[in-house]
């Protein structure tokens with residue numbers, strides 16, 4: 001099943017076309033690296049997927065929502081079907097792991113305490129961090145913090161996970177562990193698009209590659 005479909009899509013910012021004529025279909029279970037130089041448009045692409053930037057022309061849908069006709073009031077529902085992982089962990093460092101995760105669930109409309117606890121335990125098990133539930137974020141290593149970010153991203157069981165340089169601040173060994181975790185999530189059916197400059201890791205955890213260059217996004221067969 002397709003989780004993202006872009007047909008002849010153009011995205012502009014302040015009257016200038018940043019990305020043009022994007023044709024791309026991403027299906028459940030796909031794993032894509034998104035490569036490209038600084039300023040080539042990777043963030044622009046992500047921002048269009050989450051409906052932060054509108055589509056100038058073409059036809060686009062993500063997770064069952066048309067980006068051409070989506071209403072502002074529907075955007076939070078679209079985003080609940082997506083997960084985000086960034087280079088900067090963006091965790092509440094003075095709170096514990098459970099609070100960081102319950103915060104997201106409460107913000108997305110969950111009120112049942114037992115259900116919240118159950119979901120948190122479930123995602124922590126998936127990222128191998130069950131024993132950290134009561135630990136404060138600042139006591140965790142960089143790799144552990146990134147695992148918590150991934151747990152946070154999958155709380156609502158997204159169909160598509162967007163990761164922007166998720167290993168950018170991690171050493172090679174820890175990066176590889178994090179990549180293995182992404183691979184496991186992907187094997188469970190979650191589609192993933194990961195912007196990355198980490199070619200070393202990419203050779204060890206292979207995926208399909210999209211290149212962002214000259215205002216276009218297109219598949220390439222090698223780095």
Ligand SMILES: Nc1ncnc2c1ncn2[C@@H]1O[C@H](COP(=O)(O)OP(=O)(O)OP(=O)(O)O)[C@@H](O)[C@H]1O
Pocket residue numbers: 013014018036037038039040041042043044045212
């Ligand atoms: N708010 C904006 N208004 C106008 N142009 C913008 C805006 N934000 C970004 N751009 C331009 O869009 C182009 C793509 O930028 P974008 O941030 O998407 O690149 P990127 O590939 O994500 O870069 P990086 O790897 O540094 O994150 C750049 O030329 C940038 O100057």
